[in-house]
Amino acid sequence: MRMDSLRLSARLLKLKQEKQAVLLAHYYQEASIQDAADFVGDSLELARAAKGTDAKIIVFAGVHFMAEGAKILNPSKKVLLPDLRAGCSLSDSCPPDRFANFKTNHPDHFVVSYINCSAAIKAQSDVICTSSNAVRIVERVPKDRPILFAPDKNLGAWVEKQTGRKMTLWPGSCIVHETFSERKLVQLKVENPGALVIAHPECEEEILRHADFIGSTAALLRFTKESHSQAFIVVTEAGILHAMQCASPNKVFIPSPPNQACACNDCPFMKLNTLEKVVRCLEEESPEILLEESLRSRAEAPLIRMLEWS
Ligand code: 13P
Ligand code: SF4
Secondary structure, three states: OOHHHHHHHHHHHHHHHHHOEEEEEEOOOOHHHHHHOOEEEOHHHHHHHHHHOOOOEEEEEOOHHHHHHHHHHOOOOEEEOOOOOOOOHHHHOOOHHHHHHHHHOOOOOEEEEEOOOOHHHHOOOOEEEOOOOHHHHHHHOOOOOOEEEEOEHHHHHHHHHHHOOOEEEOOEOOOOOOOEOHHHHHHHHHHOOOOEEEEOOOOOHHHHOOOOEEOOHHHHHHHHHHOOOOEEEEEOOOOHHHHHHHHOOOOEEEEOOEOOOOOOOOOOOHHHOOHHHHHHHHHHOOOEOOOOHHHHHHHHHHHHHHHHHO
16 A cells, blocks of 8 residues: 555544445446445445444545445435536436426326436436345335336446346446447457456447356355356456455456546546545544435435345
8 A cells, every 4th residue: 555545544534434425336436445435335235234223423535425325325415426516427318307297298107217316316216226235126026017217327238138127228337437438348258268257237239148156246246255266257347356465365366448548437427535534534524425304204204215126
C-alpha cells in the first residue's frame, strides 16, 4: 500500500470510530477503498449490510442509486456519497416521466425493477431485484400477471431465458457491460484454452453465449474461489479483479478487452470515488443523500419486498 493510502486509511479509521461510521464499498471501487472498507459486496449484499448496520453514519463507496438505496432503508441515518457525480448510465436510461408513460401503456403488468435505478423508478415498482436474485424474484411473480422489467434489457433477456417467462423490457443498458468485444473475447479464449469465461448478466447475449458461468459480481467471485480452474477470463467491470486476486493469489485473472483501446471496462462513475474523497466526505459529513419522505417510503416498499423474497 502506498504511503498516501496508509495515511488516509489511518485517518479514516480514527474518523469512523469518532463518528460511529461504517464504510460500505462495492467491488467496482478502486482497491484502496475496498481495502479500507468495513464491508465489500455486490448490490444485494450491500443493501443487506445497509439494512443491518447500527452505525450512525453510512459512507457509501459506490454510485448514487446504491447510496440512495441505503438512505431509503435507513431514513434516520446520515448517508454520505464521496462524489455526488457518481451516477450510472443504466439508471439514467430510465427517466421517471417516461417510465410512468410506459407503465400507463402496460396496465395490469407487475413491475420488477433492477436496483440500478433511481428512487423515483423504485417508487413506481412492485418489487426490486439485483443481478443475484433477479431469477428468484421473477419466479415469485404471480403466474397470471404479465411483467414489465426495467431498466436493463440485457439482464432482462437473460432472466427470461432462465425462467421461461416472457417480459416486456425497458430498453436500457450499462455503458460498461456493453463495451466488450465478442471478437476479442473469442481471440482471448483461443490464446488461453484452459481459462474459463465468467460474465455478468448485464453483458449482451453475443458475449454471454461464450460464458462458462454467468452471475452477479459476488457470484463470479465465489465461482473463482470454488472452481478447480486456474485461469479465468473476467467479463465485467475490472474492479472485481482485486477481490478475486486477493482470494486466490495463485490463480490467473484476465480482464476481457473492451471494443476500443481504452479502459472502458472501468466504470467511470464508480471510479469517481477515491480514498481521499472518502476521508473528506466523512470529515465534512457531506455530500449527504437526502430524500423527500413520501418518495422514500414509496421506494422502500418494493425494496423491502425484495429482501423478503430473496
Ligand atoms: P451487482 O453488484 O449486482 O453484481 O451489479 C453490478 C453493477 O453493475 C453495479 O452497478
Ligand atoms: Fe451503472 Fe454500469 Fe457503472 Fe454499474 S457498471 S454503476 S450499471 S454504469
